Each structure stands twice: as structure tokens, then as C-alpha cells.
Amino acid sequence: xxxxxxxxxxKTQFKTEGGxxxxxxxxxxxxxxQEIVGVVGESGCGKSVSQLSVMRLIxxxxxxxxxxxxxxxxxxxxxxxxxxxMRSIRGAKIAxxxxxxxxxxxxxxxxxxxxTEMLELHLGMRGNEAxxxxxxxxxxxxxxxxxxxxxxxxxxxxxxxxxxxMIAMGLSCNPKMLIADEPTTAxxxxxxxxxxxxxxxxVQRFRSSLVIVTHNLGVVARYAQRIYIMYAxxxxxxxxxxxxxxxxxxxxxxxxxxCVPRLDEEEGRKLVPIKGLPPNLINMPxxxxxxxxxxxxxxxCRKEPWPELRLVGNQQYIRCYVNTExxxx
Amino acid sequence: xxxxxxxxTGVTEAPPRVSEWRRFRRVFLGRILVLIGLILICFFVFIAxxxxxxxxxxxxxxxxxxxxxxxxxxxxxxxxxxxxxxLSRVIYGARTSLMIGLIVVIIATIIGMTLGLVAGxxxxxxxxxxxxxxxxxxxxxMILLAMVIAALLxxxxxxxxIALSVAMMPGYARLMCAQVLAVKENDYVTAxxxxxxxxxxxxxxxxxxxxxxxxxxxITMQLGSVILAEAGLSFLGIGITPPTPxxxxxxxxxxxxxxxxxxxxxxxxxxxxxxxxGFNMVGDGLRDALDPRLRxxx
Numbered sequence: 170x171x172x173x174x175x176x177x178x179x180k181t182q183f184k185t186e187g188g189x190x191x192x193x194x195x196x197x198x199x200x201x202x203q204e205i206v207g208v209v210g211e212s213g214c215g216k217s218v219s220q221l222s223v224m225r226l227i228x229x230x231x232x233x234x235x236x237x238x239x240x241x242x243x244x245x246x247x248x249x250x251x252x253x254x255m256r257s258i259r260g261a262k263i264a265x266x267x268x269x270x271x272x273x274x275x276x277x278x279x280x281x282x283x284x285t286e287m288l289e290l291h292l293g294m295r296g297n298e299a300x301x302x303x304x305x306x307x308x309x310x311x312x313x314x315x316x317x318x319x320x321x322x323x324x325x326x327x328x329x330x331x332x333x334x335m336i337a338m339g340l341s342c343n344p345k346m347l348i349a350d351e352p353t354t355a356x357x358x359x360x361x362x363x364x365x366x367x368x369x370x371x372v373q374r375f376r377s378s379l380v381i382v383t384h385n386l387g388v389v390a391r392y393a394q395r396i397y398i399m400y401a402x403x404x405x406x407x408x409x410x411x412x413x414x415x416x417x418x419x420x421x422x423x424x425x426x427x428c429v430p431r432l433d434e435e436e437g438r439k440l441v442p443i444k445g446l447p448p449n450l451i452n453m454p455x456x457x458x459x460x461x462x463x464x465x466x467x468x469x470c471r472k473e474p475w476p477e478l479r480l481v482g483n484q485q486y487i488r489c490y491v492n493t494e495x496x497x498x
Numbered sequence: 499x500x501x502x503x504x505x506x507t508g509v510t511e512a513p514p515r516v517s518e519w520r521r522f523r524r525v526f527l528g529r530i531l532v533l534i535g536l537i538l539i540c541f542f543v544f545i546a547x548x549x550x551x552x553x554x555x556x557x558x559x560x561x562x563x564x565x566x567x568x569x570x571x572x573x574x575x576x577x578x579x580x581x582x583x584x585l586s587r588v589i590y591g592a593r594t595s596l597m598i599g600l601i602v603v604i605i606a607t608i609i610g611m612t613l614g615l616v617a618g619x620x621x622x623x624x625x626x627x628x629x630x631x632x633x634x635x636x637x638x639x640m641i642l643l644a645m646v647i648a649a650l651l652x653x654x655x656x657x658x659x660i661a662l663s664v665a666m667m668p669g670y671a672r673l674m675c676a677q678v679l680a681v682k683e684n685d686y687v688t689a690x691x692x693x694x695x696x697x698x699x700x701x702x703x704x705x706x707x708x709x710x711x712x713x714x715x716x717i718t719m720q721l722g723s724v725i726l727a728e729a730g731l732s733f734l735g736i737g738i739t740p741p742t743p744x745x746x747x748x749x750x751x752x753x754x755x756x757x758x759x760x761x762x763x764x765x766x767x768x769x770x771x772x773x774x775x776g777f778n779m780v781g782d783g784l785r786d787a788l789d790p791r792l793r794x795x796x
Contacts, residue, residue: 267689278707459606
């Protein structure tokens with residue numbers, strides 16, 4: 170499987186009245202073809218902004234100030250954000266599903282109109298041909314009597330159904346990569362599972378890669394092959410999903426896993442929250458951003474700047490000085 | 499496919515449909531004042547369209563022999579100083595008023611909406627330049643601005659339309675800009691961008707339709723104000739050129755005979771009042787019917 174996307178040293182910043190927010194600071198990662206990758210972190214850690222940067226959807230006051238986004242051998246940052254090249258990539262080659270299915274469909278257009286818009290823009294389909302394809306896509310994502318529902322408006326659909334429509338829209342032009350930005354956060358748990366299964370089945374069918382952005386470790390544990398853990402605009406740990414869940418190495422990842430209940434362990438274990446709050450991204454100290462909340466911190470952490478990612482196992486990288494395995498024992 | 503079964507489970511049928519249109523009709527037509535307003539507007543529109551058939555006399559033919567007559571069987575509303583039939587002139591005046599109102603509102607809406615859309619969508623310098631210009635126009639009272647422009651351009655239907663359009667336009671630009679600023683932050687606009695839509699497509703297909711409800715209300719209400727403003731200009735003698743019948747100038751013409759023949763000023767004045775009242779009532783009704791906060795409550 171070839172390399173589909175490679176992001177190198179991406180930096181995205183927002184100029185605010187309070188100062189410069191380094192929302193994404195020197196982030197590098199890659200996505201292979203037909204791979205499912207999870208990007209995990211709490212609110213404001215830069216996981217959504219990094220994905221929006223790949224799509225070149227960062228609006229003023231935000232700005233991508235450095236790095237490379239190499240997609241199929243082309244650096245997307247060479248293109249104009251709203252130019253014809255980017256427009257022909259968005260939707261056709263990289264599609265995105267947003268968090269809020271309630272607001273990401275245009276309330277005044279029918280579902281059919283919104284689905285055929287994609288087909289018109291990228292595949293040049295018109296009229297009945299586009300409509301037929303739209304109905305096919307709708308029934309593919311499990312919406313009953315799809316043909317007649319094309320003429321319905323978004324408010325006539327439930328949240329789960331709308332997210333199904335979004336998935337159908339996302340995959341309508343057979344993109345190489347689908348970015349799902351917290352696709353199930355706004356839905357109830359049973360619907361979440363159905364939709365994730367659906368997404369997995371659909372990306373397999375369309376041979377696309379899938380990037381799941383989430384704060385829900387359960388979601389990535391089940392579906393992702395590799396994961397990236399982000400904190401304060403940087404990747405703090407990356408590796409294969411099974412390795413990270415079996416042996417998390419970065420103190421933040423360890424903390425995250427401790428505050429999620431698990432079925433496969435002895436009863437009576439207490440959930441341990443991570444103390445404190447995520448740092449303010451304005452005027453960050455040069456030292457590790459997790460330091461104030463870190464239970465394993467050593468003297469070196471306080472004196473030296475935040476280290477680069479280092480290899481600690483099979484393709485597992487962490488951004489930390491501490492040899493956490495020893496410290497825990 | 500193995501996953502097909504998973505895909506189709508658990509999807510419920512569509513909820514029963516509550517028709518937006520039916521709700522709109524119930525709220526909109528459910529009020530007596532709105533109904534009256536609607537009837538008034540229809541009545542005057544009917545009069546304006548069929549004026550040649552309805553008017554008993556030609557509106558502009560002087561007949562000095564029968565000047566300044568009190569209402570009678572021949573002249574239901576009497577005659578003016580030149581012997582012209584007041585009823586006929588009021589009927590033809592509806593044409594002038596409604597036509598000017600409509601044209602001005604259409605021009606002001608198109609220009610104002612375009613300026614507001616561009617300013618709100620692009621922001622930054624574009625926003626500053628356009629909106630500061632709009633602010634400058636808005637700093638004059640609307641009627642004063644229209645008067646200055648009308649006085650500069652001179653009398654006549656075309657110049658009245660230009661003057662009133664310029665005076666009315668800033669309101670639409672301001673409202674549209676505010677709407678666009680709010681609407682463009684919606685996820686569906688980002689979603690539209692994420693499927694590769696161009697700026698023009700985003701503006702016309704995704705943003706404009708979602709900005710319309712308050713604009714529709716403003717348009718209806720403004721129709722009344724425009725008609726009133728036109729009457730004001732005509733009353734002051736800087737509007738419609740005589741002998742074209744216009745309610746404003748008729749009120750002014752009748753002023754000298756207010757004590758002996760009040761009907762000369764009273765009839766066009768009443769017509770004016772009824773039309774403006776009608777548009778305001780319909781505007782109020784539309785505002786309530788289109789108000790999303792009242793959804794479900796009414």
C-alpha cells in the first residue's frame with residue numbers, strides 16, 4: 170500500500186486579540202492508502218485544525234504558516250486555498266464529514282439537491298443521471314425508500330440519518346481519503362456504533378483511507394489501525410493501535426486510558442481523571458506542555474525544552490524524556 | 499457484502515411530516531389585521547391594473563366648466579380646480595404609487611443585497627470600504643437624502659425612482675451584510691466549501707437563500723415607506739411631474755380648498771393611508787410567520 174498523504178512540520182496559527190494561538194505546531198504524520206487512522210485528543214488540542222489545514226479550509230484569522238502537505242505526490246500548500254486545483258481535490262479526492270449532522274446540511278435545499286451538487290461539480294453528471302446515482306448512494310448508506318427521500322429537506326431526517334447522508338455525500342465521488350471530524354460525537358451511543366460500522370464498510374467498499382478525528386478512545390480502539398495522540402497542538406504519541414492500547418508510553422496517553430472504563434479488567438478499579446486543564450495555547454512555555462499535569466515528571470522536564478518524538482517500540486513514538494515503563498513499576 | 503446487514507439495521511422510518519407551508523399559512527392568514535392588509539393590497543393592485551376600465555373619466559383632461567364641484571352622481575368624489583374627476587385621478591394615482599414602490603424596492607433590494615453579500619462574505623477591506631460607504635449614506639435621514647437627490651436631478655418619474663432607490667438601498671445592504679455574517683459561519687457553508695464549491699456557488703446557493711426571510715419582511719414593510727416617501731416628494735413638488743396623477747401632489751393641490759372642498763385632499767390621503775397600512779400589516783404578519791423563534795409556539 171502506497172503513501173497517500175504525508176504532512177510534514179505543519180504549523181497553523183490563529184491571530185487573536187489575546188495573542189498568537191499555535192493551534193497546530195510542527196505536526197508531522199502520514200496516511201497510507203486504504204488505511205484507517207485515528208487522531209485523538211481533547212478539545213482544543215489541534216486535531217480538527219490539523220485536518221481542516223489539510224483541506225485548506227482554515228479561514229481568517231487562521232493561517233497555515235509552515236510545513237508541507239503532500240497528497241499523491243503534490244504539495245497542497247503550493248495551491249491557492251480557493252483556487253481551481255484545491256476545489257477539484259476537495260470533495261473529489263479528499264472528502265470530509267463534520268461533527269454536527271444537524272447543522273452541516275443546508276436547511277433550504279433538499280437532500281437530493283445537495284447530493285447531486287457533488288456529482289455535478291466533480292463528475293459532470295446532470296439531471297436524471299445524477300439523481301439516480303444520488304438515490305443509489307442513499308440506499309447504500311441504509312436509508313429506506315431512498316428515491317422518494319431525495320425530495321425531503323434535512324429537517325425531516327433524524328441526526329443519525331443526516332450523518333448517513335453526510336457519509337453518502339462524502340463518498341459520492343469515490344475519494345481517496347475521507348476525513349471524519351468527530352463523526353459520532355453528537356449522536357447517541359447505539360447510532361454511533363451503527364455509523365462507525367457503516368463508515369468502515371463504505372471505505373472498504375470504495376477503497377478509501379479513513380481518518381477518524383475523535384476524543385473517544387473506544388472508537389479508535391475498535392476501528393483504527395494506527396493512531397496519533399495530540400496534545401496542545403503537537404503529536405505526543407503515535408503508533409499501531411494495538412501497541413498503544415497494550416503499552417501506552419506517553420504520560421498523557423497513560424492518563425487518557427486510565428480515565429476510560431474497560432470491560433476486560435478486574436472489577437473495582439477506580440477511574441483516575443487527569444488533573445488540571447489543558448494549557449492555554451497563547452504564550453506556551455518552551456517546556457513540555459503536559460508538564461503541569463504530569464505525574465511522572467522528572468528534573469530534566471522542567472529544565473529542557475519539549476523533546477522531539479523518539480522511537481520507543483515497534484513504530485511507536487513518544488514526545489517525552491521519561492521512561493514511563495520503569496517509572497510506573 | 500458481509501456488512502450489508504449492519505448497514506440497514508436500526509433505521510427508522512421518516513417521522514410524520516409537519517408541513518412548514520401549512521404552519522406558515524395558519525400563522526399568516528390566521529389574523530384579522532393581516533387579512534385586512536392583504537385584501538387592501540389586492541384591492542389597490544386590482545385598481546391599478548384595471549385603471550382604464552374602472553375610471554369614469556380620463557384622469558388628465560381638464561374641463562374648466564365643471565371645476566371644483568362637490569361630490570355628485572356624475573363626479574363621485576367631486577372635481578379639482580381644473581375640473582378633473584378626483585375619483586379617476588385617485589384610481590390612476592394607485593398606478594403611479596404602486597409602480598414606483600415596486601420598482602424602487604426591486605432596484606434597492608438588488609443593489610443593496612449584492613453589496614451586503616459581497617461585504618459580508620469577503621470581509622476585510624471589501625467589508626470596510628462597502629460598509630463605510632453605506633454608513634455614510636445612512637447618516638442622512640432617508641427622506642432628506644431622497645429630497646436632495648430628487649432636487650438635484652429634477653422632477654420626473656425616472657428621477658424619483660433613482661432618488662428613492664439610493665435612499666432605500668443602505669437598509670438592505672446593512673441587513674443583508676448582517677445576515678451573511680451570521681449565515682456564513684454555519685457548518686453547511688464549510689461543508690459546501692469542503693466539497694469543492696466555488697465562492698460564487700457558495701454565495702448564491704448556500705448563503706443567499708438562508709438570508710432571505712428577514713429581507714422579505716423588510717421588502718414588504720419598505721413598500722409602504724417608499725410609497726409614502728414618493729407621496730412626500732410629490733407633495734413638496736419635487737416628485738412626479740404634473741399632470742401625471744400622484745397622490746402626494748393631489749393632496750398638495752387640494753390644500754388651498756381644504757375648507758371648501760376637503761375631499762380633494764382627503765380622498766388621495768385616505769388611499770395613501772390604506773395602502774401603507776396594508777403593506778405594514780402584511781409585513782408584520784410575514785415577520786411573525788417567518789420568525790423561527792415562534793415555530794411551534796403558534
